Amino acid sequence: MSHTHSFTRPTILAAIELLAEKLSQASFDQMILRVELEQEIPQGKEVSVKSKSTRMASLVLQSGFQMINTVVGQMTLAEAVIREAVKVLPATNETERESFLRGLARDGYVIAAEEQSGRPYLRAALPDEINLPKTDDEVHSLLKHFNFFTPLGHLDQAIDAHTRGDWAAANAQMRTFLEGLLDDIAKHEFPADVENRKTSENRRTLLAEKGFLSSSRNEMTTDGKSFVSGLFKMLHSDGSHPGLSDEDHSTFRLHLVLVTSRTVLRRLYFKH
Numbered sequence: 001m002s003h004t005h006s007f008t009r010p011t012i013l014a015a016i017e018l019l020a021e022k023l024s025q026a027s028f029d030q031m032i033l034r035v036e037l038e039q040e041i042p043q044g045k046e047v048s049v050k051s052k053s054t055r056m057a058s059l060v061l062q063s064g065f066q067m068i069n070t071v072v073g074q075m076t077l078a079e080a081v082i083r084e085a086v087k088v089l090p091a092t093n094e095t096e097r098e099s100f101l102r103g104l105a106r107d108g109y110v111i112a113a114e115e116q117s118g119r120p121y122l123r124a125a126l127p128d129e130i131n132l133p134k135t136d137d138e139v140h141s142l143l144k145h146f147n148f149f150t151p152l153g154h155l156d157q158a159i160d161a162h163t164r165g166d167w168a169a170a171n172a173q174m175r176t177f178l179e180g181l182l183d184d185i186a187k188h189e190f191p192a193d194v195e196n197r198k199t200s201e202n203r204r205t206l207l208a209e210k211g212f213l214s215s216s217r218n219e220m221t222t223d224g225k226s227f228v229s230g231l232f233k234m235l236h237s238d239g240s241h242p243g244l245s246d247e248d249h250s251t252f253r254l255h256l257v258l259v260t261s262r263t264v265l266r267r268l269y270f271k272h
Contacts, residue, residue: 006133007078010163011103012060015085018100020053022088028052035080036068056081082122086111089120099163105251106162108132135258142265143181146188151180155261158254167250174257175235181261182207182228185268204228212267231260 007015023031029043032052041055064078075083082104089097089111101111110125136159143152158173179200186194186203190210197203207213208220213228215221220228235253 006076006131007064007082007107007109008103008133008136009061010159011100011107012064012078012081013057014100014103015082016053016057016060018085018088018092018097019081020049021096022091023049025049031084032056034070035077035084037077079122086120086122098165102163102165102247105247106132106159106254108255132255132258135262139258139262139265142262142269146184146265146268148181148184151177151184154180158257162250162254165247167246170250171235171253174253175232178232178235178257178261181264185212185264188268213264231256 019028019031025045028049032038032041032043037056037059040059041052043052060078060081064076064081066077067074068077068080070080070083072083085100089100104110104122105125108125108131110123111120112123113120139155140152143149143155154173154177158170158177161167161170161173183200183203186197186206189212190206193206193210194203197206204213204220205222208215208222213220215226218226220226235257
């Protein structure tokens with residue numbers, strides 16, 4: 001079953017915008033039938049495709065998790081709409097599909113082509129266990145739970161910059177987010193000790209000294225060769241890796257930051 005697939009708000013909106021741009025009135029109405037929204041969205045020429053798409057966006061954002069039946073099996077409403085958008089990709093130009101493909105990449109999906117027909121289809125780029133949209137939701141929820149609102153703001157700005165394709169701004173906000181998150185965890189857990197740690201690197205060392213970050217598992221060590229140290233060095237580097245575009249590298253950084261931040265926030269929540 002494909003109901004494990006989930007998608008973030010920007011990706012869903014980009015998919016529906018693409019459908020509204022590329023489908024005629026009749027084709028849009030047929031698509032509404034395929035995703036079982038005919039009871040919720042008026043059909044016919046009396047209502048514009050733009051109005052129908054606005055209504056559709058509202059419904060999918062509210063009820064995208066609901067299961068529906070399609071010709072390829074049962075799936076969530078959100079996934080069905082995403083798959084409908086994938087179908088129209090061959091009729092789009094690079095500019096028209098840019099936001100949609102960027103959203104899919106951010107959510108951990110890629111578009112592949114069937115070998116014989118060449119038709120595009122949706123494929124998960126990462127294992128189901130990672131589930132980036134769910135990871136993103138959990139990180140946001142835990143940041144709010146601990147009142148870590150400053151890092152939360154930087155994360156939202158990073159995602160917004162990534163959505164716009166402003167890779168330099170996205171990368172800068174990712175660094176600031178992760179740095180601020182670990183700072184806030186140090187202040188939350190060890191308020192008396194953190195006063196003497198004047199830099200973020202010193203506060204990360206404090207987290208290792210206190211056992212929140214594990215030295216034995218090489219999460220954080222004093223020699224600068226640990227996972228956390230390496231991650232920050234990578235986040236502070238400019239430009240993309242040879243063979244990777246700026247977009248690919250920024251998406252890679254965002255995925256790493258989301259999975260890492262979820263791990264430390266879960267650890268804080270469950271008191272490791």
